[in-house]
Amino acid sequence: MISLPASFSFFKSNHQDIVRALLAGVLIAVLSACSSPPVSVKTPPAPSAIIANAPPPSLPLSRETPPTPREFRATWVSTVANIDWPSRRDLSSDKQKAEIITILDNAVQMKLNAIVLQVRPAADAIYPSSIEPWSEFLTGEQGRPPSPYYDPLQFWIEQAHERGLELHAWFNPYRARTAQAKTVAAKNHISKTAPDAVKQYGDQLWMDPAEPIAMQQTLSVISDVVRRYDVDGVHIDDYFYPYPIKAANGSEVEFPDDKAWIRYLQSGGNLMRADWRRANVNHLVEAIYTTVHQEKSWVKFGISPFGIGRPDRLPAGIAGFSQYDKLYADVELWMAKGWFDYLAPQLYWPINQTPQAFKVLHDYWIAQNVQRRQIWPGLYTSRIDHSDKSWPAEEILNQVDAVRERGGNGHIHFSVISLNQNRKDIRKRLMAEKYTSQALIPAMPWLNSSNITAPQLQLSDDRKTLQVALADVANTKLLAIWKRTDQQWLFSVQPATKLSIDTSADPQAGAIRQITVMAISRSGQESQQASVQFP
Template sequence: MKHFKLKHLIFIAIAAIIASCSSNNNDEDTTATKPIVPKKELRGVWMATVWGLDWPMGNYDSQSQQELYKSYLDLFAANNINAVFVQIRGMADAFYDSQYEPWSKNITGDATQKPDYDVLKFLIDEAHKRGIQFHAWINPYRIATRTDKNASFPALDPKIPKEWVKDYNKIRIYNPAMPEVQSRITDIVKEIISKYDVDGIHMDDYFYPALDGDEKINDDAEYATYGNGKYSSVEDFRRDNVNKVIQDIQKAIVDTKPKVVFSISPAADNDNNYNNLYADVVKWSQEGWVDVIIPQLYFATGSAASSFNQRLYWWSQFTYKNALMVGYGLYKFGDPTAGDKFQTSDDLKSQFDYAASKPKVQGSILYSAKSLLDNKVNIMDVIKKVYSRPALPPFLGRTTVAAPSIPADVKISGSNISWDTVNGSRYAVYKSNGAGQTAYLVAITSSTTYSLSEKGTYFVTAVNADNVESDISTLVTY
């Protein structure tokens, strides 16, 4: 018995020594021996163009439009915002020369008048010049609105077959049940991504219309024609009509230009999405049909079911094969009808803080651009603080992409840090805060040199077009 115990103790001691050696070897490979790069983060702004809300604000001459847009982008860049979501198709109209729909009347004041510049190309190019992603925001079904059923809708453009249209008291839409409509929406997405260098296709929460009062969705005939005993209820039929469009758009993107990101911004209340708008957002997430989900969390913080906190907690539990980001309702701040918490900017900071506590959250999108200009209750003070340093957008692709090579020959000359070119990359310059500590991102640049403004230890990474980042370079001290 004693002999057995001795052998047993010797075995334990040897195992402990092996484990200790193994642990030491692993420690040499951990991030504790080198700086840590900060979490990647998409920081976007929605720019609404229906009725000229954010842009072009009723300006119908090209120079005024362009100057306003550039002033927005300069404001975004100065505040380390790295994405803009511009509404380029708000009501079955287009900010480009479309085969399928008329020009937006918000550009020239007249849908039949072609603008004197390539509007969408200008919008994209100016964003990219500043290192800002451009996401093309479209509304799938909405064609026009009116004040009530006694008013008239605008004349339907000849490019849109009247047989594809469904009218309600306050809204005219493409009929979601028609296969021709489902194909048309997908074809429009193909047209956009084929002709223009957009970084993303984006949709908000306008699916089946949210109707007032006792008005109901009028689709008995469509259900009889296309449902044909295939569904257990008309509600399932409606949800599947929207599902087909979402799935077809995702497939069109993958087949046509797979680097394009597909994002959707649903209403905060998923019961409303599912039962009234017939948008089965959770299914889209589970199936991987969308890359990013951005719930519109336009509520104050708190513990109520409809609060910012509880809504974000819910979405954190029910997003699956996609990135989760937060939509912030800046427009509510300073609105006297929005409630006490929106009368100062304090709750905006609380919202950002709560979102930062959720590991799934990979970014923020602000609604809307004009609110940054208005700066009611000094919301820009919060934004400047939260976005005080630059941020790299996260990789939102569908397949694993190889990281670029590590920048080589990193050196200091005077106050400049320089490195060798890595083909197809831009670069992130970091200031180290020590091994195992999160570094500061100082700059994102397409150059292979950068002028440093303060003493410290620095390193560089390469970032490819898909926002995949290399490992860190050697450290150099200035």
């Protein structure tokens, strides 16, 4: 997630073989940073595709590679209220860039493989747009570009891809102004250009989901970004209709959409008001899914809803805030229709908090996944802090294990600040205990199931490097590399723009006896293998 409304704290507190016929004994988890050296892994892992079996060093290794390790490991980067980046509204362009490099380098060091970057916090933009103004969280004044001028989103994408990381553009679909806003709205902000579509709700401005111009604005913004930028994904959060606020007497304040509601009734509409609101949100979600894939079929569409589903479907013992009734988010319908490529339900509660038990809720969302899309839960890593109510680092470590134990293949941390600050050693412990080698992001064959051509390999004259030639350059995103020594297999990933592989001995594992390379498509599909043997 995701920027949190003031009222949200209440809901959270209650909210491959290596030897196919040899061994299956000593487990190793295989996952390593995109630009870091391959690392052998020896920690006991969970039973999923990210696991491989390693024979004892005394036995010769099979020339057949292990299964490719897969796990989505991402972090949200919030721009709203300067939660993560930029850290302040008055930073120079160079300092903004330096912070970007730090975040990305830390992600590589941690062996993450994706960044979910908030590019539209409140009907504004952290990139040059002809549709919406520059965000005040970027420059201190809405509508003011960075100085010296640069395109932050383009810089994020280039630097992420250079490091083999995916960049998912995160949009808030309806929020138009936050309580943290300090400057007046720019003249091209939707509150100025289409004031009737924007409603005051508490200390925020909100685009009315029932107003066609509001929906079209969001679709235009997303389409524009997907068309102009090489993003790997589009991501929306849980802010559909706003989280309800309360009046002085304790009653909930109704969202002020009377005008659109009356217009709907007069047009012959016969839905109940709650169903009508859900239909408005459903229409947007389906339209985003369609629009994104019409622009670029390989771009992933992800949604990160609140972590508790429909009240009438919840497992026994689960209770809490109903996004179905209050945010008008019918996530179960979206799952049934397959209107997303991955779902990141915000499971922001401890494993042992019974009314919102992490494992129970994770199982619930898995059970709803009839279209077999990816389920990558959001983890509330920022709950590790210096307060009396801080979580121990073990809570997040255990949640990573819990997801893997259920066959899960990914998760997202909210948010990157907790990782950058290494609160209670969480970053170091994730690196040492959970993210001990690299992994590819799980494939999404429904986006593009066509085969990708295997790379061609040529050993250099000095035998120090292996040169890679690609037949399908446009559709090749990464190279997945296995190196075999006398003792173990080593896995690594590098961007497809880097077409040279070092053949020198590994400092710890010894001389390289075999290198096997696969091209990885934009949708995560693997090519046939290309291998070179060494004496």
